[in-house]
Amino acid sequence: MAATHEVFNQAPPLAGHDVAADPALLAATAREGAAWHLDDLRRLGRLAGAEQTQRWGDEANRHTPVLRTHDRYGNRVDEVDFHPSWHELMRVAVGEGLAGAAWADPRPGAHVARAAGLLVWSVVEQGHTCPISMTYAAVPALRHQPDLAARFEPLLTGRVYDPGLRAPEGKAGLLAGMGMTEKQGGSDVRANTTTATPAADGAWLLRGHKWFTSAPMNDLFLVLAQAPGGLSCFLVPRVLPDGTRNTFRIQRLKDKLGNRSNASGEPEFDGTVAWLVGEQGRGVAVIIEMVSLTRLDSGLGSAAGMRAALMQAVHHARHRHAFGGPLLGKPLMRNVLADLSIESEAATTLVLRVAGAVDRAARGDRGEQEFARLATALAKYWVCKRQPAMVAEALECLGGNGYTEDSGMPRLYREAPLNGIWEGSGNVNALDVLRALAREPQSLAAYEQEVAAGLGGDARLDQAWQELRKELADTADAELRARRTVERMALVLQGSLLVRHAPAAVADAFCASRLAGDRGLAFGTLPAGLDLAAILERVPPV
16 A cells, blocks of 8 residues: 655654753853763763663653562562663662762762762653662761761762662662651651660661652661650661561552652561661651752752753754744744743752752851751752643643653653652741741851842842842741742742853843743743843753
8 A cells, every 4th residue: 555644844752962961050060069070971961862771761660660578488578670671770870979979979079970960860760869869868867877877888878789688788789768757647757656666686676657668679768766765767777687688568569640660668667677876866857867968859850850851842843843944943932942941941050059068068168058958948849849830831842742651751741740749848848948047047148148149240130139038037927928938039049040150141031030020920921032042052952
């Protein structure tokens, strides 16, 4: 039979490109102290853009983890089987130092290099970055118990991915997880009912049920439980030092909206061996160090998801023709894509500024520690809030093609709400900002100093800062207005960063559309007179 049609006017696959070819990312990485990492970052970017790598991300989500509670003989094993593509993604992530390696790297900028790498690699697939993030964040929390840190930190900071349940000190590398929430409490961890009873050998025995524990095949877990001295933090190994399995009964895996490559389970503890981390009754203070860093990674993950969606939308518009010319040449489409590009650049610049603060804080800079305290929560709230709206708009740029699974856009869309929920929802982070403003005035002073560095560079930023100062001074109904306050704080901080570091066209468009009085509520409502061409030039051709 004769062919009825030929396929044309379809965008080619977005493959064989350098994901790290992002001017905002490269500039921020160098500016925050990791210029020495740029060559490796570009190498990782090319790997992330390779066709085989993208196939790993797709397969890890199509072939989801499978829980095996028992072996063929009826023995309890509580294992989770993953597709080989999951292990390939994990192998690269650990080998590139995206897990705990930064803590063992003495070079200034090590945490920035790791953050930039995580942002690039997360464009491929975000589910596997959950155990990577938790391993990174567990290290400073574990240091509250020096004897445990001495045993396990060298393996948590290594670059060898060694899957499988074996005695932790007999493995070439370890991964860590976290068990905080319970079904009756959620974010209110002080309502937890899991108990810890001291054992004769100095260990503790846990009994209870956790509601959300991701990556249950990791080797070690930081867990909250009620000890005689109050809510405390414990380290739970999946396998005990003598090689026997610890009691870690996985009741089921969660059937989640997205993040489907990553297993999230409900472990039950019943006489489960654990070791105390820090002092009794100080569990929240210990584990909050881990939470703070996983919140940074939530912001990095959202920035990566936004960048991935932008790249798909611009790539489609460059190659698709409609109504007599390429979509990218249509004024309204250019407005939408430029708006999305501004959002992506603002997100990337903010999260890498926070990563720089974390790096310098880890090296003893008190001022940067105070800035990170507030800026981490601001970035976690705002960047994660913007991701779902931005991915939805980018998907719409592809039309019906973007609504089909093989475009990859539905996976980005399902993933988009996740970072806004994990490690504290929007309300939890907004309230955390209020707590910092009330109890840690030095963090507000550090924020004000950062914003002040950009004042005088744009009148709209100056005006927005004056309005925000009045809002911060008014403490009436502070909790009711918390989201508005945090949003404005994040936008003013992004404005200051872009005025200082971004091209004039980007900073001008951001201040006009995010800080000035006449602001549209949807993407694609940039006012007339902006240099959209200069903005779109920052999304490289592929």
